[in-house]
Amino acid sequence: MDSTVITIPVSEPPVVGPPTKEKKKFKLPKIFNTIICFIKDKIRNKQDMRKLIHSIKVGVSLVLVSFLYLLNPLYERVGDNAMWAIMTVVVVFEFFAGATVRKGLNRGMGTILGGSLGCLAAALAQKVGGIGDSIIVSISVFIFGVAATYFRMIPSIKKKYDYGAMIFLLTFNLVVVSGIRAEKVLELARERLLTIGMGFAVCVFISLLVFPTWASDELHDSIASNFLHLATSIEGCLDEYFKAVEEKENQPTSSISNCKSVLNSKSQDESLANFANWEPWHGKFGLYHPWDKYLKIGDLLRELSAAILSLKDCLRSPKQPSSTMRQSIRQPCEAVGVSLAWTLKELGENIKEMKRVQQADMIAPKLKSMSLELSSVISSSKLEQLENVDGLAIASFIFMLMEMVEKVEKLVKEVEEFGDLAGFKDQ
Template identity: 45%
Template sequence: MAMACALSSIDKKSSLLTLTAPVKKIGRIAASWGRHAWSIGREDPRRAVHALKAGTALTLVSLLYILEPFFKGIGKNAMWAVMTVVVVLEFNAGATICKGLNRGLGTVLAGSLALLIELVAASAGMVFRAFIVGASVFIIGFAATYTRFFPSIKKSYDYGVLIFLLTFNLITVSSYREHSVLPLTRDRLSTIAIGCTICLFMSLLVLPNWSGEDLHNSTVGKFEGLATSIEGCTACVNEYFRDQDKDSNAPDKQEVKASIQIGYRAVLDSKSSDETLAHYASWEPRHSMHCYSYPWQKYVKLGSVLRYFAYTVAALHGCVESEIQTPLSVRSLFRDPCTRVAREVVKVLQELAVSMKHHRRCAPDVLSDHLHEALQDLNSAIRSQPRLFLGSKHACAANRRMLMELNSGKLSSASRATSLQSCKTDATAAALSETTKPAGAGDQPPERNERSNMLRPTLSKIAVTSLEFFEALPFAAFASLLVEMVVRLELVIEEVKNLERAANFREFTGHDHLAIDLSGRENTRNSNSAALNPVSAAAE
């Protein structure tokens, strides 16, 4: 009996555990989704605010259907107001204004044109009336659809043309069976006007999110992100000039690499968002103190220039992470000038970010003498090691002379001995092992074997000389990208100044210096040109 009770209690516990396991699993899933939702809202609290605004707008517009006085006046057409709120209310005020005005304008034009066609076909018979309705639907449908392919229409009024086409067909086709189309047109216009009014009220007056401010802050964030990427690259550059294999998988280094990629990838992926924000910002009212049209397209052009600059940062990061590297003994010769150039570029980007953030013009001497001196030091360091960049020319001449002598059979034994002695590499050892194989190992004639014994050491010397030159190529690419970064930085500064003039940013004053030494001169750009291509200067 006791045994039976024990077994029954065990069965109850197992069944209880079987039932609670799915409940716990569902609870874990719900908790994970809740944490994910909380992280999205914490990342940008405006998302939660916009969701509250959308819920409030839908509640207000549903009163047209719930309250009896409104329902008697509008009827079932009140659902058009609900649909308008769902479609028109967007996160940014510019997007809401754009879609609201497009929807209102398209509805008004379509209703007016449908009423005009109704007046023309009112006195006709049913057959002729059907012909007029069908012909008008075809002509207007063809014309409206074709205009959607126009770039200017598609960019700004595509949604309005779509609403125009929908409303026109709805009213025109309905008028064939309903002889009184005026109430339908009136109710449609009134409900859409109510829905658009609620959307504009929520977007413009209740914690608005301006597309222009988002575009401006996004541009400032690009400068800061690029500066962070180059700062991370500077840390990687310091490792680049040290032992790169040491602790390469350390967590802090992995975090630095991740921050580098986040910085420049955000710039590279910003083209569509910049164009969209600039388009919606052009619909927004002038919420600044200036009454002129704000140059939002200048931000798009600046973003394009920044993307070209980000390509260089990405390529520089690729050089640092490359599998083929110049020997450490060679890299260490150029450590200081390279890191100085990177640090000075970071300072310039930070100054540009601060100036744009506060709507003031950047310093006239934003390209400082420190950057110029760093370029000159890099140029001098490369000039001091011409063998790295001139070795290919001398090597090619020597190799060509050796091959000519080899082909003519005039290569001396002393030259062959020198070639053998100078090639102490794995490739040479392999070649020598092949030349010392037993005679029976190969089936080649004696003359051919003798020529191969003479040819292999020569080709080994050519390979070693080329290997020395190719070992210098990764650093040559690295130095060229640093210089290219400075050149493209000048283009970025020029575009920033164009934006500042067009947007009437306040003038730069001496109080705007921010712990960045900007004691450059006006001829900095001209003096920089002497150091813009140190690799080619060394080749001269």
């Protein structure tokens, strides 16, 4: 029996060499990846970017004033007083440039005045000596403490110089009390004032020259955009009021969140106007820009916002006139609403672009004629023939429209006067 020989190939043994080293990829520590992801998640709009830039500016300022400690030549000149420069950066650097300048100047004035008077009181106490020095220090601390605290409660001073009065009170007490036991109180006050000035200079330089955030721009854009918000709210309210019942149930209610934000903007406007007063000349704003006019216009916008909210309450009232009755006054009311919305948009655009209201002479008579037309609608025989509930509901709605027309008339006059004071350009 023949046998078949099958040849099995013998593979060569693998060459054993030194183990190959895999290249390790560099990986950031987990904490850094977490921070980077957090920053990417937060930076989604312009406001978040501004916050990040402000944070970086504060960090850079702290590094610069820390050199007073880190560099031996600087430390030999200022010594432990360098801590006052770091403290100044921490308490003075604000988000808006005007707020930083305001706080820095207040701190400087309060430090100089408080330090000077404190040195005088301490020197006088040292001259008297004995138990008389304690009496003089106690009397001076009491008098200036009472005076500074009282002035801080005056509204005009509290609005602009509250921080300066607080720093004055703090500096005066520190200097006059420590001056009794310090031999070189004048030299100590001078060195501290020097380091505080260094910290303030760093804050002002970084705040004004490195991606500055101007409170004036924020206030200007906010007031201009509020006109558009209210115009949109008026259009939405009228559109909702005159919809058919079945359409009204199937469509969402118009949002008036912007209208409520305008109503609650008083404190923000006042703060921005206060900061803007401290800002230097920049861009389109001069040194004597009428910032108070923004506050007056803002007050009128809030009054108009309250009227719009009252108009909204008419829509929410359970006692509503029938759709047929509402359609009978639809044409004049919608004409008024369109005119009001157009006027508000025009005023807001003029403020934003800093242009004069060219058609002010035409807008005012038009608004008055609309008010008279609404009055004629209320006194027409159509409303007299309605039932008491329907007539009262429609009359309330029209009265609120008339109130809004009066508010817009005042806004037109105020914006026209604002353009003259601010030197707005002709279109």
